[in-house]
Amino acid sequence: MNLSRRPEMFLFLLAAAMPVSFGVWQALLNNFAIERASFGGVEIGILQSLREIPGFLAFGAVLLLVLMREQTLALTSMLLLGIGTAVTGFFPSEIGLYCTTVLMSLGFHYYETINQSLSLQWFDKDEAAHKLGQLVAIRSFSSLVAFGLIWLALDVLNIEMEIVYLLGGGITIAITLFCWTVFPRIPEKVEQHKKLILRKRYWLYYALTFMGGARRQIFVVFAGFLMVEKFGFSAGEISIMFLANGALNMILAPKIGKLIGHWGERKALTLEYIGLIIVFSAYAFVSNPWIAVGLYIADHLLFSMAIAQKTYLQKIADPKDMASTAGVAFSINHVAAVVLPAAYGLLWMISPAAVFLTGAAMGGVSLVLARLIPSVPEPGREVVWKTGAAAPQ
Template identity: 50%
Template sequence: MVKNLFKSREALLYIMTISMVFSTSAWMSLLNNFAIEAASFDGSQIGILQSLREIPGFLAFTVVIVIMFIAQQRLAYISMMLLGLGVILTGYFPNALGLYITTVIMSVGFHYLETLNQSLSLQWLSKAKAPIVLGKITAAKSFTSLIVFVLIYIMMKYYSVEYKYVYVFFGGVTFITGVLIWIFFEHFKDDVVQEKRIVLKKEYWLFYILTLFAGARRQIFIVFAAFLLVEKFGVDIHNMVALMFINAVLNIYFAPAIGKFISKFGERTTLRFEYLGLVIVFVSYAFVTNEYVAFGLYIIDHLLFSMAIALKTYFQKIADPKDIASASAVSFTINHIAAVFLPFVLGILWLYSSSLVFVIGASIAVLSFILSFLVPKNPMQGFETTLKEKKRLAV
């Protein structure tokens, strides 16, 4: 049975995803408190750090160049080890320069691994199976986060483990896992030979724009929603971890349900629900004065992330199979265009008005909601948008 496990593509996707989440969840959950308590960061510095974190994401298109020399699967293993190394080093540099450097190391590994994970998922999973499996993988990510939050809570509350040793533990597990799966897992051949050059296709324009907006609003959530809780409401590390624990528990049940929802009602309906929900959440963030309401918004915001599966499966349905690796890399770059400068710009704006930051997020969600009406009910290669369908009917 163990031997068969090492021959399973789906099992490998689960292991790579779980390992990635194990270290990144720890890094993210500790970041704001570590940056404020150990490195005395303010809003502008956290903005700079997050902008630096996203530069490797912006450069994700370089994956296409690297896979000319290293197979996607092996590159994923290398990326996993680099991610683990970056997290291991984080706690040893509690100052601005140190955090900036270790963040970039961690981020290169994370963004390459995330890009390759998406590419391999869309290549290895059938179109009918993809929403269900991706929903289950998202649930597995949440369960992993749950384990991480419990471990951090126990380590820091009951044993007063220092930040640096917490980072070493979680980063070390990811690094070692990368080594082990490289040794034991079968190397799978590509079913379709992938395009090994950077390709931007006009047929995918709607996917590109929605991906750009998704990256922008994701940054506002990741950087400033958590920072709002810490700075405005004084939430400590234990309560932040408890809040993330709740998010993880809910997502274990919510994510697979979203996968089934996408299979039943389609990407168009799912994306509309996601974007409309985001408009409401961001407007509420802008004016919230009660910490428990802010907790509720943070939880809802996090749950809406599960609906982003629909954007991936929409792309899978409209894409030429040989474009998946290249387009996945390009989409990650597009996703991070706003991410490179937005945290820095909004970090400066935050010093004057935190509410305006979330109003901007709501505006982005409104634009996404409007564009979602161009997603066909049954997207496919050749009929990527409703505009294409209208042209076909006209003919």
């Protein structure tokens, strides 16, 4: 079999490579920052803010297409992710961790931007949802392997964190170099615009993306925090919960993709947002730790249905707009990441329940937006109002 003739294999291999580095970086960060770099709350807060800046500036990936092809940019970004992770352990200082974090994050966010663009270009519309589900499953499997290797290295083999960082980044670098060799040049179906483009007719996609980013920040920052603060979960128990999430996503994400292809984006996103309203509302008042675990896992499964946002864009957009729109959307998605954690940290001190209830309210706004998606989206029919008529162009 000639792998170079199968563009999806390129995306599948990179999907496997990314979580190895990011999983290692994420799993070791707090311990390494405290034990090696003597971080406190202020320093870790600054680091997390710096980590989000490349996501907010993801639109810059489009401008780089003047210098290189999307395939090359994806590989270069993955190398930056691998290198940033590999060298983290060798810079155990405040400035060192800030610099390696920005390098790692730059690679991660630019890869994610180009990955979305290439996926929507290379996957046929009738199978895109299923293929995107397969990408989620591959990432979940790779994350499981990464977490397993971290446990083996630290708890069984007593390998230092510095070496684990090096191994995690090195594996990502090796897979990336393999892809660079095996896939020398995959033909572009459509040449992409190399400038930033905001189109009025994509407004619903932009709105869904913004609301998704805002709502996701609330869950990512505070759901796990609740598990520790309110229910006293240990790091080991949190890790087991992550593993359960990964295992279920690996099994169910391709099936969710098929379901989206069968139902269509409107029904799929409607189900997701109704589910999220229930999950966030329940999180505000949950008192049983096992119910909280169930809610946490349910949220991750529902989040897989966000694939429908991408396939909605694929169906309504000009094929030349994929790269530009992916960059703009990633930046829109990260607007909330710059503002919400600090603002909701203050709200958390007053009322943790209020944090999750506002998340439920955001889910309600997303639900209203989802109902504006046509049952069969296409160019010229991006939005339908309650009368059933398409929005004027």
